Amino acid sequence: MSKPKKPVIEYRHYSLPIDFPVLLLSGERWKISDIKSEHLHFHNHMEIGICYSDGGVMEIKGENVPFRAGDVTFLPRYLPHTTYSSPNKASRWAYLFFSPEELFQQVIKTPHTNMEPNLRAIQASRCVLHKDQYPKVYTLATSIVEEIQHQSPFYRESAYGLLMSLYIELLRIHANDENGVNREQELQSRQPDLVISPALEFITKNYMLPVTIDELAELCHLSTTHFRRKFHEIMGTTPLDFLNSTRVEEACKRLKSTDASVLSISEQVGFRSISSFNRCFARLMVESPKAWRTGAHMEAQSAKASILAFTGWV
Template structure:
């Protein structure tokens, strides 16, 4: 009897604009076909989706959740999922990507550190919000898309306020659903996405030294099993992923500050300027100094393909 194929999980990496770190994907291109993908995928930023037409299914954490026009989806980063439309339809969507800790870090009290819901406590059915039950969520989400599309004077300030209101509303909704039994949370930690604690740790602590053994301990795995599992899901080694994260952060600093290259290399966690230059050139195709010169024009930002994984963009 043939073995059942394990689902492939794709990492879709999006680089956000530096001056206003919110990415909008909208228009006729963003239609979801009725062909069910064999791959789950997840993102490096929180995703808010708005369905404008038709209906279909989202698969989230093993649950098949129906969606329809007017629904708003709320997918925390690192949460594997996939979407497909009903037969003979192609649902139309807009997507908003952002990282709450980056854009809202000055809006919350310093004691507040949990910017996203506990990934393990999120149930798939709570990621699709019905327009009739949550009219405020739908109104705020569509208003944000409208501001980002039209770009009238002060649109960024307006979009920021709307996004903050939407995010707080989403946190309130999900905070009511985080009271799971300990055994349910423990069970989900054993699933295919056991490496999520490491992805979250690297995202917020990329500038600090870390070892493979330490990262494996975060997932309660042996070092050998952790290496194999990480590469199976991410398509790259843990330390290569760490370095890619550091280089992307370096790109932001190279473009948005006048700090020296040595200072930036230290800020993002490299122990020597030579290792920083070598890693930067390998990923970006040019030295930090050359990249910074090119980045003076607004047209260039950190490459969307800095992490060479499968994605839409």
């Protein structure tokens, strides 16, 4: 008897605007087809989705969770999933992408607060929340979308406050799930859903530190050779190239939002020499850091391609 195929997992990278790091994808373009993708995918930022029409199924952690109009979905970064509509339907969505650390770190200062839910403890069924059961979540999510779409005076301040309230509500929901995880469940889910997620989390939070491939492999409990192969299989690039692209993307933000020198920024994001920073920056951004800083870039051009259209969308 042949072994079942392992699901292919795709990485989808989204760049956030510099001046207000929240990305909204909405409108008629964002309709999900009824054809199930052969691939799971995950994102580099937290995703909040709002289903406006029809229904379908979201596959999360090996579970098929139904959704319908009025549902709000809440997916931490690095959580593989896929979504497809009911037969002969094309559900319409709006999506918000953001980084809790970037937005709320200076405001939410409770000691030892986890800014994202524990992927091992998260329940697939609680990633899809219906407005009848969670009316506050639905009202907050739709209000954020309306603020960003209409852009009335002070819309950013309003959207920020609403997003913080929404995020706290979602953290409370998942905190209850995490507290309810027993020892048996913990043992069953010791391995994360995405085997390289510990390395991705480490790079996301510690890109500015010296790091070796051996250390990243150890975090994932893999041999260095297996880790390199698995990382490239999932991410489509090497661990070192992903680390450097993360550093360059952060450098782009600092070049636009601060007056720090190019040398200082290169050191802040983890490059050991200005020459290696300039070389890596030019390779990814197709111009020097100085030229990029003085150019008419309204937001951070990604050091990794932003994916706005892909399999499964109408």
